[in-house]
Amino acid sequence: MFRKEKLNQIKEERNDWENNDYSDAIKNHPERKSRFENLSGTEIKSIYTPEDIANLDYNDDVGFPGVYPFLRGVYPTMYRGRLWTMRQFAGFGSAEETNERYKYLLEHGETGLSVAFDYPTLYGHDTDHPLARGEFGKCGVAISSLKDMEILFSGIPVDNVTTSMTINGPAAIVWAMYIANAENRGISNDVIGGTIQNDILKEYIAQKSYIFPPEPSMRLIVDTFEYGFKKIPRWNTISISGYHIREAGSTAIQELAFTLGDGLEYVKAAMNRGLEIDKFAPRLSFFFNSHNDFFEEIAKYRAARRIWAKELKKLGAKKSRSLLMRFHTQTAGCSLTAQQPEVNIVRVTMQALAAVLGGTQSLHTNSMDEALALPSEKAVRIALRTQQIIAEESGVTDTIDPLGGSYYVEWLTDKMEEETYRYFDKVERFGGVIPAIEKGFFQREIAESAYRYQREIDENKRVVVGVNDYKMDEELSIPILKMDEKGEKRQIDRLKKLRRDRDQSKFDRGLKRLRKAAEGDENLMPYILDCVHSYATLGETCDVLREVFGEYKEPAIY
């Protein structure tokens, strides 16, 4: 990108600067650290110059937004045309309570819905399952049947607003409930839009809300891909996630490498079934974390787009829509502190800004009280306003990829891409993603990074404001979200009534046919939809699949 003689001139001047001005400055006043490292352990220099991106070719490597390799953004107009979707993850207690929260958020300007489910639901259990004891509604909404789904979206225009559902093990069934609810309301399959997370590989690696072993889980996922592009065209049938990998303690580079690795695994699985890449690839989406290191996060998103585009091209995708990587971002939950919680607003602001400068398609900003409990109304409103300030008042949305061309950011983008390919090779040597999971490779890498991070904090090598520095003895007075105590009983009664009132023969037939199909290799979605329509519960449907597929047990890695 730069002429050779110019680069030499720059080099000379830099040497001069380093040996004189910089060197003198250090003599008088040494730098704050002997070595500056970002969160991934990459050494960061004092200054970056054109020399650091000497080999970058603007046309081949950087390009223009909306065009391969999509480094600068996936659409030609980006936020000048349309802002990212403001999509706050929400859910707690019973469907009624969460329905109210959704209406509140929509009223206050959010532009997309995002459903958080409670633990029993995430594991495919009904509220009255013995393992559900104490867990009802605590970290998300309890959805045990189509009835609950009806209540959850009552009064909400699902033909007009898209919904993202964070569900993995039982994703196919919960998706079926959403589809069935829309159908019952007369809204057709080609109108509804949204996303199901449905990324089981990262469950084995990080979030751990798996049910079945890898093989049948992958089968179910490819079933949803197929059903999706054939019947529900506006639906993203997967949100390939790095968020949870990062929350479990990985570095940004690991988040990038492991997520993209998982993504490629899904693509290969679908291709192995004979599905055309240009048919299902446009509906793959991603989900990243936005953590503290501002520039590293921005470089990460840019590198992600470029790597994905390259890899999918290699696999034979031809359509632009197949190559462009769309992603949702959530600011880092694990960076929030319980100490001086208002300060979390500042953290979230910077993390949100990084996501916007990185070109995210949709964004969730955490609330300040989330190290302590689920967000209160006030806290979630401030989180939403944070996005609105960035969108309307900061000016950063007036141009596309404003950090493109920064010597530092372009260098860091390249570096992260390089490190990602190194990880791809490592995983190849294990024989692929699933063998690597079984051997505990990812889990070990993550546990190591998590431990190293904690040591750095314990040894005061890394400052967390309010936690190991700038501490205060404080009386915490943040109002914490309280949930309806009667919610659990209401839910259990509802379940009892549902089991009594439904058409018993329809219910029996549905499950029987699902079991038979699960033992074979037909696409299970139509069978699951039938079960859901017959008001079979989540637990009842999952139990059939549990019997056929078995349950997964994880290896113990520290």
Add this chain to the structure above:
Amino acid sequence: MERKIRVLVAKPGLDGHDRGAKVVARALRDAGMEVIYTGLHQTTEMIVETAIQEDVDVIALSLLSGAHMTLFVDVTKLLKKKDMGDVLVIGGGVIPEEDVPVLKKAGVAGVFGPGTPTDDIVDFIEKNVKR
């Protein structure tokens, strides 16, 4: 011969977030303790039975799903029933300040929320272990 402190690190209920539990387990090992980690999805019975067989001095419970008021208390209740009252029970995770007094009354001697330096946990155990 110096006695080793034996600690059971357990995750009750369905919560799958094990980053903290694993980091604490390692930190305790590095402080010279013998740490038995049960893995995920433990019932109260499994936790207490393990504590009996392993004759642990400490049970460290980790929970981030909000179900601590039920599940931590289930564990302390069963320990009392099995006459294991001399085992030190501590907990960590996402636990609002206002729940801590109730947990302490139920027998959870220390609650270590987000931001707790691991050395604090080590110190607490060394100072409060009963045997």
Add this chain to the structure above:
Amino acid sequence: MNGIASKVLEGDPRSVARLITLVENSSSEGFRAMKDVYPHTGGAHVIGVTGVMGSGKSTLISELTREYRNQGLEVGIIAIDPTSPFSGGALLGDRVRMMELATDDGVFIRSMGTRGMLGGLTSAVYDVVEILDASGKDVVIVETVGVGQAEVDVIKIADTTLVILVPDLGDSIQAIKAGIMEIADIYVVNKADKPGVDQTVAEIENLVDISCSNRGRKTPVLTTSAKEGEGIVDLSREIKKHRDYLEMSNEFEAQRRKRYEAELIEIVQKRLMNFIFDESTFKGKVESLIDQISKKEVDPYTAADEILGKILK
């Protein structure tokens, strides 16, 4: 009879666990109890399980235990993991794979750190085997650390030693040091659902042919898939066959004798070391000798003479 000892003989888990702790910490109360416990031992079949990391030992033991429970037998499991030489602590994680057995009162699982012992075992393991035996367990399984050549001590304590391998070791069977391969009474190739099984079995059988050519019994090579629950019943049968063989060939007594010899040596060694290095009356003398060695005022051999001289007096 000693209080805790009688409770152990009744099979009370709390007392069993407590006594294990006492002997692990070399407490005199523990040893007193052991004197009452010892006469009630000898009934349990002791199975040693060793093998490379990642061979699925713990899962296999879990499945084998389930099979024994199906046969109405009670099982004790000792799972040993390495103690960190730096911190003295240990992460005892084998239990994770056996958690469904946690609430079966016919199964007792104890995790132990090696606490400085080389050889893959811990010095207290003999006592713990005896405690579990006396408490009514029909089978006691000892899972060793099993990472390499040094981990062969298990043969001292086990009646039947299993060496667990996995396929796709390829030519690393040659790489596995001779030590670990020679100690097997039964070879088990686990994870037999993976590719390369037949080749691995063939390689081991080849080794067996060579080494067993002048022995009374040919070491069997079995395949299992602990994950799928396959091959477990055959394994338990093979273990029983080995026991029968030992008893018929009179090797059983010889084997047990080796164990008691090892145990006696262990106890004597421990007592001696405790006496020299932990007894406060002696400790000062030892400390000053070490200082002298550091300053090259005395050599370690002369220092040892002095210590031993004092003891033998």
